[in-house]
Amino acid sequence: MANAVADAAQYALAIPELGHFALLLCLPIAALLALLPAIGVRLQLGQLMASAKQLALGLWICLVVAFACLAYAFAQDDFSLALVAQHSNTALPMRYKLSAVWGNHEGSLLLWGLILSCWTLAVAYSPQQLPLATRARVLAVLGGVALGFLMFIIFTSNPFTRDLLGPPLEGRDLNPLLQDIGLILHPPMLYIGYVGFAVAFAFAIAALLEGRLDAQWARWTRPWTAIAWAFLTVGIALGSWWAYYELGWGGWWFWDPVENASLMPWLAGTALLHSLIATERQGVFRSWTVLLAILAFSLSLLGTFLVRSGILVSVHAFAADPARGMFILAFLGVVTGGSLLLYALRAPALSSPNRIAFLSRETWLLINNCILALSLAVVLLGTLFPLLMNALQLGSYSVGPPYFNALFTPLMVLLLVFMGIAPWLNWKHNRIAPMILRRWFIVALCSALVGLACAGWMSARYQQAFSVPAAIGLALASWLALMSLADLGRRLARRGHGLQGLRELAHNYWAMLVAHLGIAVCAVGIVLTSVYSQQQELAMSPGQIASVAGYDFRLQQLRAERGPNYSATLGDFTIARNGVSRQQLTAEKRVYHAGKNVMTEAGIVAGLWRDLYVSLGEPLDDDRNQQRWAVRIYVKPFIRWIWLGALMMATGGLISAFDKRGRTRGVVSATDYAGSGQAT
Amino acid sequence: MNARLKLFLPLLVFLLMAAVFLVLEKRMGDGSYNPSDLPSALLDKPLPEFQLSRLENAQSPVRKADLLGEPALLNVWATWCIACRAEHPYLNQLAAQGIKIFGVNYKDQRQDALAWLDRLGNPYRFSIFDVDGRLGLDLGVYGAPETFVIDADGVVRYRHVGVMSERVWQQKIAPLGLWPKLAGRKNDV
Numbered sequence: 001m002a003n004a005v006a007d008a009a010q011y012a013l014a015i016p017e018l019g020h021f022a023l024l025l026c027l028p029i030a031a032l033l034a035l036l037p038a039i040g041v042r043l044q045l046g047q048l049m050a051s052a053k054q055l056a057l058g059l060w061i062c063l064v065v066a067f068a069c070l071a072y073a074f075a076q077d078d079f080s081l082a083l084v085a086q087h088s089n090t091a092l093p094m095r096y097k098l099s100a101v102w103g104n105h106e107g108s109l110l111l112w113g114l115i116l117s118c119w120t121l122a123v124a125y126s127p128q129q130l131p132l133a134t135r136a137r138v139l140a141v142l143g144g145v146a147l148g149f150l151m152f153i154i155f156t157s158n159p160f161t162r163d164l165l166g167p168p169l170e171g172r173d174l175n176p177l178l179q180d181i182g183l184i185l186h187p188p189m190l191y192i193g194y195v196g197f198a199v200a201f202a203f204a205i206a207a208l209l210e211g212r213l214d215a216q217w218a219r220w221t222r223p224w225t226a227i228a229w230a231f232l233t234v235g236i237a238l239g240s241w242w243a244y245y246e247l248g249w250g251g252w253w254f255w256d257p258v259e260n261a262s263l264m265p266w267l268a269g270t271a272l273l274h275s276l277i278a279t280e281r282q283g284v285f286r287s288w289t290v291l292l293a294i295l296a297f298s299l300s301l302l303g304t305f306l307v308r309s310g311i312l313v314s315v316h317a318f319a320a321d322p323a324r325g326m327f328i329l330a331f332l333g334v335v336t337g338g339s340l341l342l343y344a345l346r347a348p349a350l351s352s353p354n355r356i357a358f359l360s361r362e363t364w365l366l367i368n369n370c371i372l373a374l375s376l377a378v379v380l381l382g383t384l385f386p387l388l389m390n391a392l393q394l395g396s397y398s399v400g401p402p403y404f405n406a407l408f409t410p411l412m413v414l415l416l417v418f419m420g421i422a423p424w425l426n427w428k429h430n431r432i433a434p435m436i437l438r439r440w441f442i443v444a445l446c447s448a449l450v451g452l453a454c455a456g457w458m459s460a461r462y463q464q465a466f467s468v469p470a471a472i473g474l475a476l477a478s479w480l481a482l483m484s485l486a487d488l489g490r491r492l493a494r495r496g497h498g499l500q501g502l503r504e505l506a507h508n509y510w511a512m513l514v515a516h517l518g519i520a521v522c523a524v525g526i527v528l529t530s531v532y533s534q535q536q537e538l539a540m541s542p543g544q545i546a547s548v549a550g551y552d553f554r555l556q557q558l559r560a561e562r563g564p565n566y567s568a569t570l571g572d573f574t575i576a577r578n579g580v581s582r583q584q585l586t587a588e589k590r591v592y593h594a595g596k597n598v599m600t601e602a603g604i605v606a607g608l609w610r611d612l613y614v615s616l617g618e619p620l621d622d623d624r625n626q627q628r629w630a631v632r633i634y635v636k637p638f639i640r641w642i643w644l645g646a647l648m649m650a651t652g653g654l655i656s657a658f659d660k661r662g663r664t665r666g667v668v669s670a671t672d673y674a675g676s677g678q679a680t
Numbered sequence: 681m682n683a684r685l686k687l688f689l690p691l692l693v694f695l696l697m698a699a700v701f702l703v704l705e706k707r708m709g710d711g712s713y714n715p716s717d718l719p720s721a722l723l724d725k726p727l728p729e730f731q732l733s734r735l736e737n738a739q740s741p742v743r744k745a746d747l748l749g750e751p752a753l754l755n756v757w758a759t760w761c762i763a764c765r766a767e768h769p770y771l772n773q774l775a776a777q778g779i780k781i782f783g784v785n786y787k788d789q790r791q792d793a794l795a796w797l798d799r800l801g802n803p804y805r806f807s808i809f810d811v812d813g814r815l816g817l818d819l820g821v822y823g824a825p826e827t828f829v830i831d832a833d834g835v836v837r838y839r840h841v842g843v844m845s846e847r848v849w850q851q852k853i854a855p856l857g858l859w860p861k862l863a864g865r866k867n868d869v
Contacts, residue, residue: 291690298694305701325705333698340691347687384697391703400787400824401760537769537800617769630769 016081019069020160022062026113026150029059033120033143037136049136056124056139059146060117067114070159071101082163083107091565091593092179099184105308105324106159108187112304113153115188115195116146119224123199128220137206138199145198148331156324182242190235190262194300196228197269201297204290205339208346213290218280221293223657225276226511229269230653236262237646245602250535250613250634252642255404260383261303264376268296271372273653277508278362282427285366286350287343292369294343298336299376305332306383357430364422371415378407416476416523419516420483424490439490443482450482451475458637462532462549473527481520484513507659515652522645528638535634539620541627549635551612552576558627566590566599571616571629573603587631589616611636727754727834728818735785735793735807742808744834751858752780754828755804755844756816758788759796761824767843768800774849775803779859783807786816786824829853 033055040048070083074097079085087104088097102111120142123135130138153159203221207213239262244252253259272292279289305328357363382399420443424436455471491509495501534549545554556572568590575583585603592599602615617630727744734740747754755771757764775781783804785793790809797804810816819828829838837856840848 287687295690325701325708329698329701329705336694337691337698340694344687344691348684384700387704388700391700391707400758402787618773620773 013078013080015069016073016078016160016162019066019073020158022065022069023110023150023154023158023160026059026062026066026117027147027154029055029062030143030147030150033059034140034147035143036140037143038140041133041136041140046132049132052136052139052143053124055143056117056120059143060121063110063114063117067101067110070107070110071098074098074101080162081159082161083159085163089565093564095184096179102187103183106153106157108191109149109153109157109308110159111188112191112195113146113149115191116142116149116198119196119199120146123202123224128223130220134206134210134220137209138202141202141205142198145202145335148334152324152327152331156327180242180246182238182246186235186238186242188235189231189238193228193230193232193235193269194262194265194303196224196231197265197293197297197300199224199228200272200293201339204293205342207350208290208339208342211346211349213286213350215280215283218276218289222273222276222280223659225269225273225293225296226653226657229266229273230650230657232262232266232269233646233650233653236266237643237650240646241643244639245604247600250533250602250615250632250636252529252639255382255401257383258303258307260379261299261306264379264383265296265299265303267372267376267379268292268299271369271376272296273656274365274372275369278365282362284362285369287347288366288369290347290350291343294336294339295376298332298339301328301332301335305329357428359425359430359432361422361425361427364418364425368415368418368422371411371418375408375411375415378411379404382407412523413472413476416480416519419519420480423484423487423512423516439486440483443486444479447475447479447482450478454478458528458532462534462635462637464532467531470527470531473523473531477520477523477527480523481517484516484520488513508656511652511656511659513652514655515649518645518648518650518652520645521641521648525638525641525643525645529636529642532637533634533639535632537617537630537632539628540631541629546631546633548633550577551635553612553614553633555631558629563590566592568601569616569619569629571603571614571631573614575605575612583612585612585614587614587616606640608640609638611639725836727828727830727836728815730808730815730818732808732810732815735783735790735809738790738809742806747782747830748834749832750780751829751831752782752805753844754782754784754819754830756784756786756819756821756824756826756828757807758786758824759792760788761786764825765800767825767845768803770844770846771803772801774844780805784810784815784819784821786810786821787813829856829858831858 033052036048036055037052040046040051072078073081073084074088075094077084077088077090077097079088083104083106087107088100092100100107102108120139123142124139200221203217203224207217236259239259240252243254244250272289272295275285275289275292278285305325308324308328382403385399421440424440425432451471451474454474455467458470459466488505491505492499492501495504536546536548538546540546540555542555542557545552547553552575554574554576556574559570559572561568561570568588571587573585573587574581575585583605585605587603588601590599590601600615602613604614605612611634613634613636615632617632620628620630727747729744731741731743734742753774757768771781781803783806785807788811790811793807793809797807808815813821819826825843827840827844828836829840831837837858838852840852
C-alpha cells in the first residue's frame, strides 16, 4: 500500500516533465508545419501539402498535453515548479488554482499558444472547401507564427522551470485582483479574439504570396474574422465589467494603455469585417482589406508586446524583463515588418479595377472604415505618444482621458450617423429615391424628439440641469436603432408577405441588424452613465443613512468574516426608495493573508435601468472598533446597457460567422455575386 | 505621391514605431528608463522655481518660497485622474494628522477641481493651479497621481508614482525621518 502511494507520488512528480517534454516537442512540429506545406506548394507535391493537417493535429495535441500538465501541477500544489510556487497557494480555492494557470506571464503565454493551435487545427479540418494549396499556405503561415511564439515561451518564459532549492510550503499567492470569476474568463476570451485574427492574417499572407485575392478569398476569410471579433468583443466587455465591480471606482473604461491595446485590434477587426463584406460582395477594396487583416493581427501582437515587455505603466503590467521585450519586438518586427513589406511589393497586383459610385453602399462602408481607422490612429497615438517622447528624450508626458474623450467622441458621433445610412444604400447604384430621403428625414425628426424627451425625463429623474450632450447622444443612438428597424420594415414590405418575410432574410442581414442595434444599446448606456451617474463619498457609521439620487442607503452593520485565504470587513446596507425598503447589499473589504493585499469587493444591486453600487473605503477612526468607514456610493443609470450592447454585437458576429454562404462554395447565387467579376 | 510608393507607408510607420520601441528597450536595459519606478531627476535636489496662481484664487500668486519652512508633501492630482480619487481619502487622513500637503492641480479645469475638493474634502493647504502642466514638466511628472516629499528647505527627498497609501507611508516616507513624532506614533498603533 505504502509502495503504491510512493509510486503514485513519483508519477505525479514526473508530470511537469511530461508537460515540459510536450512543449519542447512543439518546436520541431511547428517548424515542420511552417516549412513542409510551403515546400509542397513550391514543388507541387500534394502529399507534402497535405501533411499540414497531421502536423496541425500534432501541434495541438502537444500543446494540450503541456497545458494539462501545467494545470495539474497547479491543482496539486506542485511547488517544485517556480511558477506554481509564485502564483498559487495551498489555501487558494480550486477554481482559482486552475485559473492561476493563466493568471501569470508564462502560463498566459502558454494559453496563447494553445489557443493558436486550436485555431490552426480548426483551419486544418474546417468544412470549408479550400483548395489544397491555399489551405497548405494558410497553415504554413500559422505554423510560422506558432514557431515564433513557442520560441518566445521556451527561451524566455518557460512555465516548467523547476525551483528545487527552496520550494515554499504554502506558496505565495495569486494576485487577489485576479481571484475573480470575471478574470477567470477575461483572458481566454480576449486571447481567442487576439489569436483568431492570426487566421485572417494567414489568409491575407497566403493571398499575397499567391497573388490571387478575390471575392472567394473574402468568403473564406470572413467567418474566421467574425468569430475572432465576437470573442474579442466579449473579452473586452468582460474586462470592462470586471474593472467596474472589482476596482471599486465605479468606472467602466479608463483609457488604460492595456485597455487601449485591446481596443485597437477590435477597431481594426471591425473595419476588416466590413471591408471583407464589400470585397466578398463586390470585389472592391482588396488591397485595403488585406492591409486591415495584417493590421488587426499586428495590433494584437503589439498589445502583447506592450503588456509583456513592461514598457508601459499600467494596472495590468506584469514583471518587466528586457530580454522578453526584445524577443517580442524582434517577433513583431518579423511578422509585421515582413508582412507589410510583402504587402507593399504585392498589393499593386490586387488593385480593384471597379470604379465605385458615391451613393453606393460600398462607398459608405469605406467612409465608416476610414472613421474606424482614424479612431484607431487616435488611440494608437495617445497610447504611444508618451513612449515616443521618452525615446526622443524630450521629457515625460502623460496622455489622459481628456485627450481620448475629446478626439474619440466626435469620431463615434460621425460613425453613428453614417452607420444608420449605409444599410439603406444599394451596392453599386448611385441613386436614392426622393421617397427614401423623405423617410430618413422623418426618422431623423423622430430621433431628435426621442433624444430630447429621454434626456428631459432623465434630467428630471436625476435632478440635473438639462444636458445637451445627453440629448445628442440619445438622439444618435435612436437614429441608428430607428434607421435599422425602418430598413428592416422596408425590406419586409418589399417582400410582401408580412412577418413571413422575416425568415427569408439572409443570416448576414440579421447579423448586421443585431450588431448595429447592439451598438445603439451600448451608446445609450455610455451616454446615460456618463451624464447622469451620481456619487457620494462620505464617512458612515452603523445606523446612518445617506441619500443619493432618491435612494436612501442605510448602513445596517459592520461585521468581520474570514474567507479561505483572506479576512474581510463587511458592510450590510439596506436601500429604500420613498421610504419603502427594497434591496440589500453587502460591500466588502478584504485583506489577503499571503501578500497582505487589500481588495475592495463592491456591493452592487444590478438592474437594467440603474445599478446601485457601494464600496467600502478605509476605516476612518484609528480606534480598534473601526466603526466609522469611508464609503463610496454610486447610482449608475443604464450602465448594464454597455455590456448588453457588447453581447449583442458579439451575437451578431457569431450569426454572420455561421452564415451558410461563408462555409460552402456551392450556393453562390448569380444575383448575389453579380458584381464580383473576378471571382475564380 | 506615386501610388506604388504609397503602399510602403504602412511599413514606414511601423519601422518608425519599432525604432522607438528599440530605443526604449535599450534604455530599459541600461536602466535609464524604467516606467514603473521612475526615479526623480530631482531626487535630493531643490524644487524648481515657478510662478503660478492658486487654484482657490486666480489672483493670488504662488512661488516656491511659499512651500518652504516645514517638511511637506507635494501631491500632483487632477479630477480626470481616477487613481487620484482612490488616494484622496488617505490624503485627508494624513492632513488630519497635521501633515502639510500642497496640491498641484495638473492640467485640469478650475471649476471641476474646486467642486471636487468641495465634495471630497480638501487635504491641501492650497493647490497650485498648473493648467498647462508647466510645473509638472519641470518636476518630471509622468502622470497623476504622484507625490513628492520635500523637506523644510524645499529639497526633494522622495518621489512616489501612483496612489499614496498607508503602506507607502510606512515603508517609504516615514523612514525618511522628516516627521519623527508622527512616524513613531503611527508605529505604536
